[in-house]
Amino acid sequence: MKNQYDGGEAIVDACRRLGVEYILSSPGTEWAPVWEAMADQIHRKKSGPKLLDVWHETLAVDIAAGYTMATGKMQVVLLHAGAGLLQGAMGIHGAFVAGVPMVVISGESMTYGEQPEFDPGAQWIGNLSIVGGTTHLVDAIVKYGSVAGSPHTLHEAIIRAGELAQRQPAGPTYLSVSTETLMGAWTPPKNPRVVPPAPRVLTAPEDIEKLAAQLSKAKHPVVLTEGAGREVETYQALVALCEKFALPVIEKPGALFANFPKDHVCYQGTDIKPFWNDMDLAIVVRVRVPWYPPSNRPPKAFTAIVDEAPHNAAMAYQSLQADMYLEGNMAQTLRDLAAAATVDKAAVEARRQQLTAAHNAMVEKRDAAQAAARKKTPIDPVWVCAALNAVMPKDTIYIDEVTTHTATLRQHLVQNHPQTLFTRQGGLGQGLGLSLGLKLGKPERQVVTLIGDGAFLYNPALGCLGAARDYNLPTMTVIFNNKKYAAMQGMHHKMYPDGIAAEIGVYHGTHINAPDFVKIAESVGGYGEQVADPEKLQEALKRGMEANQSGKPAIIDVMVES
Numbered sequence: 001m002k003n004q005y006d007g008g009e010a011i012v013d014a015c016r017r018l019g020v021e022y023i024l025s026s027p028g029t030e031w032a033p034v035w036e037a038m039a040d041q042i043h044r045k046k047s048g049p050k051l052l053d054v055w056h057e058t059l060a061v062d063i064a065a066g067y068t069m070a071t072g073k074m075q076v077v078l079l080h081a082g083a084g085l086l087q088g089a090m091g092i093h094g095a096f097v098a099g100v101p102m103v104v105i106s107g108e109s110m111t112y113g114e115q116p117e118f119d120p121g122a123q124w125i126g127n128l129s130i131v132g133g134t135t136h137l138v139d140a141i142v143k144y145g146s147v148a149g150s151p152h153t154l155h156e157a158i159i160r161a162g163e164l165a166q167r168q169p170a171g172p173t174y175l176s177v178s179t180e181t182l183m184g185a186w187t188p189p190k191n192p193r194v195v196p197p198a199p200r201v202l203t204a205p206e207d208i209e210k211l212a213a214q215l216s217k218a219k220h221p222v223v224l225t226e227g228a229g230r231e232v233e234t235y236q237a238l239v240a241l242c243e244k245f246a247l248p249v250i251e252k253p254g255a256l257f258a259n260f261p262k263d264h265v266c267y268q269g270t271d272i273k274p275f276w277n278d279m280d281l282a283i284v285v286r287v288r289v290p291w292y293p294p295s296n297r298p299p300k301a302f303t304a305i306v307d308e309a310p311h312n313a314a315m316a317y318q319s320l321q322a323d324m325y326l327e328g329n330m331a332q333t334l335r336d337l338a339a340a341a342t343v344d345k346a347a348v349e350a351r352r353q354q355l356t357a358a359h360n361a362m363v364e365k366r367d368a369a370q371a372a373a374r375k376k377t378p379i380d381p382v383w384v385c386a387a388l389n390a391v392m393p394k395d396t397i398y399i400d401e402v403t404t405h406t407a408t409l410r411q412h413l414v415q416n417h418p419q420t421l422f423t424r425q426g427g428l429g430q431g432l433g434l435s436l437g438l439k440l441g442k443p444e445r446q447v448v449t450l451i452g453d454g455a456f457l458y459n460p461a462l463g464c465l466g467a468a469r470d471y472n473l474p475t476m477t478v479i480f481n482n483k484k485y486a487a488m489q490g491m492h493h494k495m496y497p498d499g500i501a502a503e504i505g506v507y508h509g510t511h512i513n514a515p516d517f518v519k520i521a522e523s524v525g526g527y528g529e530q531v532a533d534p535e536k537l538q539e540a541l542k543r544g545m546e547a548n549q550s551g552k553p554a555i556i557d558v559m560v561e562s
């Protein structure tokens with residue numbers, strides 16, 4: 001048995017130093033040195049990361065992303081060469097857009113059989129090499145990408161990539177590592193360190209004072225948020241601030257997380273229009289595009305943006321229209337603001353009463369719409385939400401990968417707890433992978449992916465179901481099956497309302513002749529059921545949940561109206 005360490009051990013040990021719990025991978029032969037190091041970890045009973053192999057690279061990246069979203073802890077992803085990197089690029093882009101830290105590493109060969117006594121395999125020269133190296137494949141979708149070119153720099157290069165990924169704005173970093181580097185001898189550091197977490201950066205006291213003065217005098221303040229719920233701490237700090245000052249909270253349509261309790265009187269839905277003209281202070285809490293079109297500035301509001309990294313390098317265009325930025329730790333900024341501003345008791349009480357009345361009217365409308373939706377066939381998506389509200393545990397984690405039904409979900413899924421909603425970001429095809437990562441991070445919680453029939457087919461669905469089975473990550477997938485890409489038809493019609501397609505009823509890019517989703521679940525020993533009768537929906541959801549409780553993944557295929 002070999003007793004000398006190489007680059008494989010350098011990677012695994014760097015993971016130990018960074019506190020990485022999982023290495024997510026879709027395999028390639030260059031990773032034999034890492035497999036050796038993982039075998040050595042078992043053999044010598046050392047502590048360290050677990051290696052999870054899955055059947056598709058998007059899935060590997062998305063499980064890592066979901067786990068980090070659930071726990072706040074960064075993970076490492078190993079992909080195969082340029083090919084695996086390209087397959088994983090969708091997930092890497094999603095993580096970049098969502099600000100999720102991770103270290104992605106892919107391998108390649110440098111010697112193509114020319115090195116005496118070492119043959120990396122003939123596949124590299126013909127099929128797998130990328131001219132100019134792999135880093136430029138991901139240039140636009142990572143924070144930092146480089147080559148770790150020697151076994152002597154590999155360990156520290158990975159640690160640095162991990163530290164970079166976790167600094168604000170957080171996001172994926174990438175390293176290209178050759179087979180030859182991986183197989184070169186490596187000597188572990190004499191005095192290894194545990195890498196510290198990224199420090200908290202605080203908003204300057206004078207900026208807190210400035211915004212506190214605005215809040216103290218504002219007559220019509222409004223809070224707008226899209227992503228406050230990314231951390232439980234920020235969610236809670238926002239609730240405390242809004243309660244103290246009776247601030248109306250508007251969520252951006254298509255908000256990224258559960259940001260505020262939906263049954264709280266301060267919660268005022270997703271429409272800013274009723275507040276637009278009078279609003280004299282807008283506290284914008286992590287919103288990438290506060291107004292739309294972006295330059296459409298509110299007429300009277302002083303606009304303060306609370307976000308650790310408001311200027312988003314993952315976006316091609318942004319126009320924040322702010323009067324001030326508060327870029328320290330968000331939860332602490334919100335707590336400091338609540339402590340620094342003064343409460344005008346009478347004004348705050350008057351506002352609270354107004355908000356309560358408006359909130360109650362909104363809830364009454366919501367409940368009436370849900371009751372009215374119950375009888376409709378095909379099933380009304382509003383009723384799907386009502387059924388989920390009735391059947392699922394209150395802290396269920398939902399992942400949203402629906403398209404035309406997003407607004408309905410946001411309005412009708414009633415969530416009153418943090419970390420109960422996550423949204424797929426970037427392109428379609430990632431919801432199922434994220435759900436597995438979330439389940440891995442929160443095994444005690446029920447996890448449900450809400451997904452369009454079209455979106456489902458963009459996912460590496462078989463790999464997701466296989467990983468759910470193999471790694472005991474049973475989640476439920478509820479398909480909003482309208483047998484089409486409704487978004488395509490809707491947009492075509494909007495662009496050409498009097499066009500030829502509308503005239504003759506021919507829509508390209510719309511129809512889906514889907515496989516049997518029930519059989520797909522069954523193919524991995526999971527539970528599948530199709531539901532067309534609205535009265536049978538709640539029972540079907542319960543059966544899906546029971547299947548999850550017995551360790552099986554479940555697909556509930558709901559026939560909905562468009």
Ligand SMILES: Cc1ncc(C[n+]2csc(CCOP(=O)(O)OP(=O)(O)O)c2C)c(N)n1
Binds near residue numbers: 401452455456
């Ligand atoms: C990777 C990727 N390819 C294509 C698209 C374009 N696209 C956006 S929505 C959509 C249709 C989604 O269909 P479905 O999930 O059934 O939702 P519906 O439109 O029916 O509500 C498509 C193809 C995309 N966003 N991402």
Ligand SMILES: [Mg+2]
Binds near residue numbers: 484
């Ligand atoms: Mg559809």
